[in-house]
Amino acid sequence: MIDYTLYVITDNILSQGREHAEVARAAIQGGATVIQFRDKALGSRALLETAGEIKALCKQAGIPFIANDRLDIALAVDADGLHLGQEDLPAAIARKFLGKGKILGVSATNLDEALQAEAEGADYLGVGPIFATGTKPDAAPPMGVEELREVVERVSMPVVAIGGIGHGNVSQVIAAGADGVAVISAVVSAPDIAAATAELLARIRVARGGR
Numbered sequence: 001m002i003d004y005t006l007y008v009i010t011d012n013i014l015s016q017g018r019e020h021a022e023v024a025r026a027a028i029q030g031g032a033t034v035i036q037f038r039d040k041a042l043g044s045r046a047l048l049e050t051a052g053e054i055k056a057l058c059k060q061a062g063i064p065f066i067a068n069d070r071l072d073i074a075l076a077v078d079a080d081g082l083h084l085g086q087e088d089l090p091a092a093i094a095r096k097f098l099g100k101g102k103i104l105g106v107s108a109t110n111l112d113e114a115l116q117a118e119a120e121g122a123d124y125l126g127v128g129p130i131f132a133t134g135t136k137p138d139a140a141p142p143m144g145v146e147e148l149r150e151v152v153e154r155v156s157m158p159v160v161a162i163g164g165i166g167h168g169n170v171s172q173v174i175a176a177g178a179d180g181v182a183v184i185s186a187v188v189s190a191p192d193i194a195a196a197t198a199e200l201l202a203r204i205r206v207a208r209g210g211r
Contacts, residue, residue, distance in 0.1 A: 002064055002103060004124060004160050004180030006201050008032040008187055009068070010054070012039065015188045021053040023188055028061045030187070030197025033180070036083055038068035051077045064103060071097055081105060083126060086113060091120035105160070109140040114151045114159075126182055127151050129163020130173060133185075145176040152177035167200055174207035 008027040010020040018026075024035050037054050039047065051067055055077045058065035066081045067074035071094055074082040081103025084094060091106050098104060106117035107126045114125050132142050142163065152159050161173045162182035173181055181204065190196035 002124070002158070003033040004158050005033045005204055006031065006197065007034040007036065007160050007162075007180050007182040008197065009036045009038050009182055009184045011184050011188050014185050015193070016191075018193075020050050021057065023193060024054045024057050026193035027187060027197045028057060028063065030194035031201040032063065032187075032197055034064050034066060036066040036068055036182070040069075044073070047073050048076055051079065055079060066103065066105065074098070074102075081123070083107070091117055091122050095121045107162075108151070109143065111147070111151055111154060114155055118155050118157055122157065124158040124160055124179075125151070125155065126160050126162050127178075128161055128165075128182075130161050131164025131169060133164040145172050148173065148178060149176040167196075167203055170200060170203050171207035174204055180204075 010023045012020050015023045020037060035054060035058050037051055051073050055065045064080040066083050067079040068083050069088050071082055071089060082094060082098060083105040084091060085107045091104060095104055103123050105124045105126055106122040108114040108117055117125055127148055129142050130145060130148055148161055158179040160180045160182050161178040165173055165181045165183055166186040170181055186200060187193055187196040
């Protein structure tokens, strides 16, 4: 069973110049339970090389490595899974190539998208943005914790909340029933990524009543 508690997405711009692998290594040290590698600018060769580095770090740590968007990269490095946005390949098609043994995540900005992703064979949902976020300029309007709660109640798969989540509001997301939180700037932009990850993980556990 996958532990989606703290799902860290790498970024080498918000990370103050630190490369993806360095970000991933520090987040793993801090207790991240899943790492997703995302970069919209790198060419295919650089993506492949970096994905391989992060996959190795995750394998050593015993946590899942998820590739973002690129099915070819996920297959090439034997990633543990793939995450797709609403503008990417349909989940049903990606599943045919990935096979049943890999993790398939899909982003959803509302209940209808969540239900469709479930019907198409997704293993988990990335739901949001929950709060306003500057990380993704083209993000949908914030959905808030009540709509998140509705998604959690209506689907039968793990829900990972994303968007504007940080140390100050993560407890609201957990209270709404999310199985985990996905973050970028909350830890990646911190001077000490490992410490920021550990602190966020501690707050999640407090919100869960110590679990």
